[in-house]
Amino acid sequence: MSYKIIVDSCGELTEEMKASSHFETASLQIEVAGQRIVDDETFDQAEFLKLVSASPECPKSSCPSPERYMEGYRCEEERVYAVTLSAELSGSYNSAVLGRDLYREEYGEKDIYVFNSRSASVGETLIAMKIQECEEKGMSFREVIDIVEAYIQEQDTYFVLETLDILRKNGRLTGVKAVVATVLNIKPVMGATDAGTICQLGQARGIKKALVKLVDEVIKKLENSKEKVLAISHCNCRERAEYVRDMLKERAQFKDVVILDTAGISSMYAADGGVIVVV
Known part of the structure; x- marks a missing residue:
């Protein structure tokens, strides 16, 4: 067939x-700085991140x-x-x-x-x-x-972002009770519920400690890892993705590992420096 x-x-x-x-x-499609961007093979992540950084308005998707x-x-x-x-x-x-x-x-x-x-x-x-x-x-x-x-x-989804502003301003954090003190460089470790909503799993001071915490959360729930593919996407930060991969491979064996750069919509929500892990 x-x-x-x-x-x-x-x-x-x-x-x-x-x-x-x-x-x-x-x-x-994404709207940012008065421009409409189609999330297809023409998407330019570097140019997009520049637009988002320079724009006072939050990007929106359709x-x-x-x-x-x-x-x-x-x-x-x-x-x-x-x-x-x-x-x-x-x-x-x-x-x-x-x-x-x-x-x-x-x-x-x-x-x-x-x-x-x-x-x-x-x-x-x-x-x-x-x-x-x-x-x-x-x-x-x-x-x-x-x-x-x-x-x-x-399937389980986890992520650590430099900022939750775009998720928050677009109404994607409904029901997330914890308020993160960004002034103290606190980075939340987030995940997806069984219903597909976003939840907070923990937090740490600084991105590196937050990534370690993310790995801890993955391992805590991980079962039958040898039968699973570990997938990691990142927004303009491959070194962080590889850091997470290496930490996870030290603690578990996987059927395969895939690392991908985020496309348009994922780049919008992950923002510059965001890491997403699914297993």
């Missing part, structure tokens, strides 16, 4: 995924339209999967579902399934990779859905 996997642009694609005909990106997803579903492939960032953080999931409904009204029934990642960034990447793995094993459409949904439930 032929298949296609559509990943909204909050999820980074590896070079192998970009080269594969099975993957497609549904681009979100999700792909239902029509964009509908066009993605209109293809020769018999099965189509969409992977979106957490439905609690964006309208991308609802847009993908509505796009599926519009497609069926217009063109009839087709095997289309939308996965709510309950994560973001490399969390979406790992889910897309899992879908491909299941498809390449020749599983039925229903088997792929069941296995990948179970995988999403087991």
Whole structure:
């Protein structure tokens, strides 16, 4: 059976995924400093970070339209999967579902399934990779859905950012009670709940101690690490990503390790210096 996997642009694609005909990106858009930036292969992270730094206004994002997803579903492939960032953080999931409904009204029934990642960034990447793995094993459409949904439930997301301002100003920290004293250089260690909302797991003074704390949090919950892929994304700070990777590899063995630079939407929310870990 032929298949296609559509990943909204909050999820980074590896070079192998970009080269594969099975993957497609549904681009979100960013507004900053009076400019509208499409989060696609033309995205320039360095230029974007300069714009954000110079702008007094907080950047904002908009999700792909239902029509964009509908066009993605209109293809020769018999099965189509969409992977979106957490439905609690964006309208991308609802847009993908509505796009599926519009497609069926217009063109009839087709095997289309939308996965709510309950994560973001490399969390979406790992889910897309899992879908491909299941498809390449020749599983039925229903088997792929069941296995990948179970995988999403087991997945854990962690991150440390230099600043939470963009998340806060865009209303993505609803329910996070702790107020971090930035004047004291306190860096929170954040995570995703099972529902896909953001929570605070701990904090430390300074980015380096916060990354150590992040690793502690990962190890605390980690099970069956030899069967899992460790994925790390970073916004303009590969050395930090490698530092986290090395600390984790000292304490656990993984099936594989993937390190990716954040794309547009992830760069917007992670901000310069942010590190995201999903396993």
